[in-house]
Amino acid sequence: MTTSVFRFMVHQNRILQLFLFICTSFVSSSSIPWPPKENYFNQTLDHFSFQARNLTFKQRYLYEDKWFKPNGPIFFYCGNEGEIGGFWNNTGLVFELAPSFNAFILFAEHRYYGKSLPFDKSFQQPYIQYLSIGQALADYAYLIEGIKNKFNMTRSPVVAFGGSYGGMLAAYMRAKYPHIVKGALAASAPVRWVAGEGNFHDFFEAVTKDYHDADPKCSEKIKNAFTVAVQLSQKPDVGYKQLSEQLRLCQPIENDFEFYWMLKWARNAFVMMAMLDYPYKASFMASLPPNPVNVSCKNALSAIDPIPTLREAVGVFYNSSQSLMCFDYKTQFIECADITGCGLGNDSLAWDFQSCTEMNLHDDSDSTTSDMFTSLPLTKQQVTSYCQQKWGVTPAFNQLSTFFGDYIWKTASNIIFSNGNLDPWMGGGILTDQSEKVISLMLDGGAHHLDLRSPDPNDPPSARQIRQIEVQTIRSWLDS
Template sequence: MRPLPCVTMSRARAALVLPLALSGLLQAAAGRYLQSKLRHGAGTDRDPPFTEKYFIQQLDHFNFNSMGNGTFSQRYLITDEHWKKGDGPVFFYTGNEGDIWAFALNSGFIMELAAQQGALVIFAEHRYYGKSLPFGQQSFNIPQVGLLTVEQALADYAVMITELKQQLGAAGCPVIVFGGSYGGMLSVYMRLKYPNVVAGALAASAPILSTAGMGDSRQFFRDVTSDFESYLPECRQAVTESFQQLQHLADHQDFSRIRSEFALCKTPSSAADLHQLKGMLRNAFTLMAMLDYPYSTHFMGNLPANPVKVACDTMLSGPDLLVNLRNTAGIVYNSSGELSCFDMFNLYVECADPTGCGLGLDSLAWDYQACTEIDLCFESNNMTDMFPPMPFTEHDREVYCSKHWGVIPRPSWLKTQFWGDALSTASNIIFSNGDLDPWANGGVRKSLSSSLVAINISGGAHHLDLRESNDADPLSVINARRTESDLIAQWVKMAKLRS
């Protein structure tokens, strides 16, 4: 679910996700926009229209004595390029687990919709991610990291929306929140918790059920496998057999050959090393399943069009399955072809999210969240999926999180705090999911009422509908965006009538 650094990265969604640890400070505004576009692949011929700003935010919304009742600078991006000032709606993206530029430049549908409906657009960065670090480099120390919670993030957004509307002369303008992956979860939660602030929510690829511990722990990697098997049944078989061959070498402690076959920078020498290698390899398939877009992207790395097809063709390209497995992983980890070897501990970091936390400071933030509120106990088992048995139980999570963060997870908290599947009394939420996305079955797939609408996108990968229109888009996502546009226009109209 985690976004990951470009080129040599390990995936969400975000997401959640989905799914970035960016480096370097971008100085002048024009230079910042252009460099961000090139880095993240905005896919347009013009500079992004956003202005980068900072909002003075409360450190702790729920304890007046906490941390001296201090503040921090929270980054947001804003554009009034299409806004019918004082009348058009406000479209607010609830930033997720990464640098906000990555999401702004890969959610072009929001800008397209803003042009149609005359909306002001704001992308807000989640606390503890990107440049919104409450305590700078010390943000991930204990106890400072304790202010990284879903509840604090939602309160950030509610305060920011309310104050910016006053500052911008938009007090009477309805707010629609948008988000993909984890950001989509936050959009749902905003509508549930702050219906006085937001009039509706588009939650794309939001796994609100599985992350609340309400799903099947086997579901995620089973659905990753299904993506590859659906392209070619032989693909699943080849992947399964390649991992079996790897295990055979490990059983015979033939570590030198493992290093040679997988072009590793160092020779593995322990069970822990082999576990790390398996996790890195599995993560490559996870990313390609999530990002199986019909065109090349640079969102969570540099991936070709239809990466599942490319991966399967690579897996079936010759008789040496270990070489094929290495080359398939290289689609993700060595897209530039510049790496001479794979440093498996730098390319992939094991964490409390079996689908990957990414790298850099953002990965620390997501690891902490996966150790507290976000429940991601997914496993592979080599029976319902094509991957090696790699369990991650609630007990495993508890042991890991106690050791790394000194915390005990609360598996049922999201269900208690944000309604679980008891959503029937809510309103004005769109739950969109693509059938190629392994996160989809962790979310809402059936409409619950006329204003709790599930949209299932055939041939759609992770929050494809939030991306800008592309000539390669399947008809299903074109229709999905049209439905989303119509519903949001209705919500905005209704909100204006009530105001």
Template sequence: MATRPALYLRLVSLALLLGVLAGYRNPQLDFKEKYFEQWIDHFNFETYSNKTFAQRYLITDKYWKRGAGPIFFYTGNEGDVWAFAQNSGFILELAEQQNALVVFAEHRYYGKSLPFGAASLQRENAGLLSVEQALADYAVLIMALKKQYAAPDSPVIAFGGSYGGMLSAYMRMKYPNIVSGALAASAPVLSVAGIGDSNQFFKDVTADFQNYNPDCATAVREAFREIKDLYLAGAYERISRGMSTCKKLSSKDDIYQLFGFARNAFTMIAMMDYPYETDFMGHFPANPVKIGCELMLENKDRIRGLAALSDLTAASNIIFSNGDLDPWASGGVRKNLSSSLIAIFIKGGAHHLDLRGSNPADPPSAREARLQEANIIRDWVKAAAGASKQLTPDHYPARL
């Protein structure tokens, strides 16, 4: 008969099986991979003078109607830019409908956009990894591309999911002269600003499993409790053996890392609870929470029992979308703040499901959300194109 730590090993192994540690697959998309010489520091002339680094971005003009179509700009978040391009098919679908130029920009310090090369994350070099610097990167890149493509009057719509969604909203707030609107999907702008319950995210992760079957949450709690009891009893050998760790656990820090790893595994399963198989952030089957719960319950007989940059309400032309299956949703905007700060709710939606490409398994609410988003964005583009020409310099600014 398996012990509870052995059962817990199954739960963690399940998370590994679902791809928490797996890499993404490079997509076969129509993007061209390019690099832009970006300022290392946008705000201080003294520290790095005119030094630059190569910022990677992806671009496709496959659907663009030059002189008439908008620019759809994805504000890259914490990872390789190809991963987000591969998993944001709605933007390409919308680009085909609205004849847009599409750009996915990589966030500084991630992927291949390393200001100091391999030494970028050394303590003395990490100080320029900030929201403000990243937003300035995107603003400078947009202005340069508008000049390069002779599109000074093309409206720009920012897109992003999760942290990237926060950045898309911030772009509209900080640079409204450059960005005409933003779709901020699954963007926890309120929780990052310190509004709400800081523990709500993990409560919502638990709720995802609890809502499928209360016994799932009970099984996980019991497993965590059993390992904690073994740790307090000094039974490191038993934990190591039951968890099949590569090295024997021998300290409180080892146990802390074990708990953190397992917590993140369940978090990823909850976030990626899409109704179809996906390779985003790893390889996941359809409905991973359901599959995880069912695998856990097969063993039930063996168990004894970032502050906002300004006031949101002062902004305009931002869509905040959230799904009820996403544990980040509680930290996002879930009600309209004004006629142009619009909240869209996706019943049965996991982490920024609406940014993903259309899929027959999508819940009706996801299809409705995308249709609503498309109509709103079309209106923004039309209004921006009909307004007076944006003030654009003859060259992109030396600093922002």
């Protein structure tokens, strides 16, 4: 047998083994270990100051080592803008893959989120000044090295995973620390929009498209409901009363400020349902039924009058339990420097600060011709004024484009950018291959980082195909 023939047979055998692995990996979902193993890492507060190097805080991390074997990889999840346990429970893919890869699973909580708070007054100035992408990336680099030493894994390669903001961080980790992270799966990562590249108004057009694709009459009826709401507001004495009653608001609308707050509250529901339009019941960021966009449309089309149409449509998100007698729009939505919303609680304060410093999450367009909402722009000037008043900071709108602009992905390597065409964040991501080593995958029928979730029988067919490519690509990184 010649050497070339032997190599060919070995190559074919490896492909067959990989194919069989893929075919059996996603038949049933392995249970995600709960409660997770938890610990804290003594993390440096300011990685970029020689004067403050002795200041530290406790950074929380979760891990699972039962599948790990010597020299196996570390699957590292880059924590997002929230408590890390929520991402542990909604990133089933890494738990599916770990047994076959002999992997150690490590989830890092992002500084200033969850329990990883540097100060008692973390969300006030001057204490919040240490919250930045650069500091978070350095945290992850030092944490990885520390965990490698603690668990005797110094020879283990690291693959970074992340979705949305976490996906951005996964890609940034590979670009900035390639000697620490061997490859990254960045799911639904809007790296272009946050860097100020592209048109952010496409986000709301994508939300509208999801509703239009569910039923063209649905998006038209929702658009009409917003139009009627604006018309009613022009006669505030009568209009605000009618709106408050028909929307079943806990607190009546009393002025223009509260009226626009209500409109943004309503828009936020459609945004979230489009993002989380999974084909099965899920409790990620909200408890929602399968295909919530379809359910929302069904409810909207069942209502006769415009304002009840709006109420029934947003109720799928804000009242999924159907136990609320009224909507407290002032507590269910908080306006901030991110036009898509910052969430609630302390995590929303941290994200608001990040949106005020490094992110481009504004939309200067007041156009409504291509979306189903009324004009609710958030301009760069408005963001600047808000951030100066709220936090005493001026946004660095050009910073991310300088550090992680389009050019960097053309020179990087070992990154998968995956997106779903139902996800309104898709337009802000990397949608074409940048090179043979930085690839783009599109999940047809996929919502926000669906590929990172546990495989489900109701997943669209493309989910299985995309995960197969991801597995094969990760394997190739580790074999190289």
